[in-house]
Amino acid sequence: MTDIEYRTMYEKSPQKAQTALFDEYLNYVYAIVYNKLRSCGSREDIEECVGDTFSAVFISYDKEGKFNGNLKGFIGTIASRKAVQMFRRLSSKSNSTVYIEDETTEFADSERIEENAERSEIRSLMLRLIKSLGEPESTMVIQKYYYNMNSTEIAQKHSLSPAVVRVKCSRALKKLKELLSKEGYDLKEGNI
């Protein structure tokens, strides 16, 4: 959906336009929020944060009568900010100190910079190796081990049987372990 499409729908029915925008970008927003809150938030926290994001997007349009810049980029930025706010709120409650790279300027000591750089490098490596598994295995691995989807859900998405998904995931994981091992890393069993 583009800015113009939204405006046209909004003029006819604001509620319909908002629901259409919600449906269009729900997966995108959820992915961004999940990416930030996966470790510290519950499903309810993530859903609340998604609600915060869309509400802020709708209010912003009501105020300005337009979206600032590219619609997808705009929504992504708001989702990211809302997730960081929620992350801070949750972290302060649990008193844990987990870091988010986007917001680390206030802790700009050299140790944290090195740590972030290393983390970023490992993340890139991990993504590269997952992608090297090829399709649909790379997508399945992400779905199963990062998004914690079960085999049946993945099977629906790929039009395969759950049994086939299980076999493919297991083989892909084995291959990923080998690839990581060659690069000097082991895959944490408890984290799979």
Next chain:
Amino acid sequence: MKDNKEIGFDILENSNINDLEGIGADNMMIDKSARDRMLKITNNKYKKEKEMLYNEQRNENILENDDAVTGVENYSRKGISRIICTALSSAAVLAIVCGSIYMLNKNKGITPDSPEPLEKATTTIVSETNVNTTVTTAGTATATKNTASTKTSATDTNVNTADTTTAAVTNEAPANNTEPAVTEIDPKCITKYDSIDPAEATQEKLDAAFQRAMDKFMFGKNFYGYGKSSNPYEVEINTVPIWDIKADMRDINGDAVPELFISYDMRGESGQRTIMFIYDGNDFIAPTVKGCNIDGYEMLLYIDAEWMTYNQEDKCLYLEDKSGYSFTRKIKFDSDNSFTNVAQFNYQGYYEYGELVKKFDDVRGINPVYNSGTIGDLPGELMNAETFYADKNIKAEMYEENPYDYPSL
């Protein structure tokens, strides 16, 4: 001894938005109940924030008004000046009306001699009379006669002149623009199924095939659904509870053999979907057409979508999905039972005959498949089935009995 450092999938957390594209939105699966829950949360929050915004604005206005009236003496307009103003205005209006009537009477019977521009009349008649040259030439003769006998009617003059021009245009312009465009179509874009002799497709056979197809939906081990399937394998029905099943047989490609359309609500999908089947002489089968999925990977896809229309003018099926990014397809379905992947628009861009011709970022506002900026504005007739067949299939019943234990039964 193990010296390797241990890492887990949590390393992917906090990726930047660009990396997220690789691991993100398209891999998510949000079921209908979660979607509804989040929409409700959004609406509640939006309502509250909107009220707060309204209150803030109202407070600001009150503050501004307070500033404006402080220390200012009240002004009250005198009643007599209002009466004088009203009287003067009325007199002015009366004078204008009377003056206009007088001037009209003075010029009575004389109409300005200003013939209409020739171009305008020419355009009008060309569209109506470019059928054959003989008739138009005869029209020219009549037109000349009319011009001589009647001078007063500006309209007649226009028509005559236009007729003459029409003759010239019709003679000069053979239908150059109706020349058929010759386009080479990559054979991989075409999937041809055998044509069926209508005499062989008896009502009895069709009814039996219909029943078998519906049984697959209701009780069978196989289910065809999902237009976005990565391959033509059939999905086991135990993964697919479906509700509100409707089915209709209708012949859309004019080969006198009906196609079967089944509409259904599926768990995990936001709205009703429709899938099309063709009759192969024995059964209704789900045809597949080569195309690209939402990510641009080439694969075989079913004729299955949230919105499906068939446009008789170009003999094309238009399919659109709107869960996440838009995914639109245009497939020519001809009377010889062939399917041609004409155009496609997904997150990667706009494709014609399987070739990417425009990237997604270059397409702004208008969906190039059906040339409209309005979502779901597909040309042709909607192909949704309308005849109710069943409330739910057997797996939907199982799901309703024990939703928390499903699908890990």
